[in-house]
Amino acid sequence: MYAEERHQAIAELVASRGRVAVTELASHFDVTTETVRRDLSQLEKLQLLRRVHGGAVSMRSVTMLEARLPDRDQVNAEEKDRIALAALSQLPEGGGTLLIDAGTTTARLAARLPTGEQWTVITHSVPIAAILAPLPQVELHLLPGRVRAATQAAVGHATVEAIAHLRADVAFVGTNGISVRHGLSTPDPEEAATKSALVAAAERVVVLSDSTKVGQERTVRFAALDDVDVLVTDDAIDTADAKAFEAAGLEVVRA
Structure with a gap:
């Protein structure tokens, strides 16, 4: 041939x-x-x-285009609210150090951090930093880097380098796609590099993802399933998908 x-x-x-x-x-x-x-x-x-x-x-x-942040915030808003509330159960007891990824669901989590404990929060998201800056229970650290218009988050070498020197109790990470075959993925290489660094810098990794992203595979993989501890999603996730993730070692929390 x-x-x-x-x-x-x-x-x-x-x-x-x-x-x-x-x-x-x-x-x-x-x-x-x-x-x-x-x-x-x-x-x-x-x-x-x-x-x-x-x-x-x-x-x-494969979807190469990313919706802008305000548009994404309106998609599956009710499910994202439930996921953020359910993700609060993954916070370390008595406070601790958190890495919070950019995203509309992670922003909802940030807005709900309990007031009874003290939190050190490190993020590369400008909107999340704006949410957390006034909160007395939060010591906020905003990572350096070039801010992408689509996600309003810092990315690039400076961002990844800064994360490499950190160690956090928990990283709360968003994703554009998650599947057993391809792991966690996103369309943009710089976003992927930042997310990969966040995953590597945490003792535990909790992924916040609504069920519409399950089975989706975007261009750049930033983590394998065995890099992640918990998936918090909504109750519309297919039972077979949930079982496949659990078989791969993930704890699946349905909101």
Whole structure:
């Protein structure tokens, strides 16, 4: 089979299945995995598929665009409120140090921090910092970096470098997608690098995600499921999905 014929067959296979693995393609076409990766790179340049960790997905399966923060805040607002309330049970007893990721659900959590304990909160989110700054029970630290307009959060080398020197009791992290195969993912590489640093800097990692993001796989993976301790989601999560996450070692809290 000529390379051009293989490329067409790969593109058709990805389009029909939605996702294929590099190892599967190598076996199917009797070529090396290095050859398959080169094929996928060329097909991605033609916008016939999108490469992901370990394989490729149909362009229909990957969302490259991010909604702006005010728009996202109105989506599934009731579910996000319930998730934020349920996530309060994951706070360390007696206060502690928290890393709070940017996001509309994490912002709801920040607004509900109990007043009876003292909290040291570190965040890269400008809106979350604005929520926490007036609260007497919070010692606030705002991370440095370039602020993205879409998320109103600091990202970049300075942000990641600052997080690398920290250690927190709990990190509360948002995500654009979560699946057993791809882990936690987001469209933007700089956001992904920041989220990955937050995950690495905490003793425990709690993900706040409404059920519409379950099964979604965005372009850049920032954490595997075994990097995370708890998923707090709404009660619309499919039972099979919840069981799959639990089998992977996650505690699933339904709000």
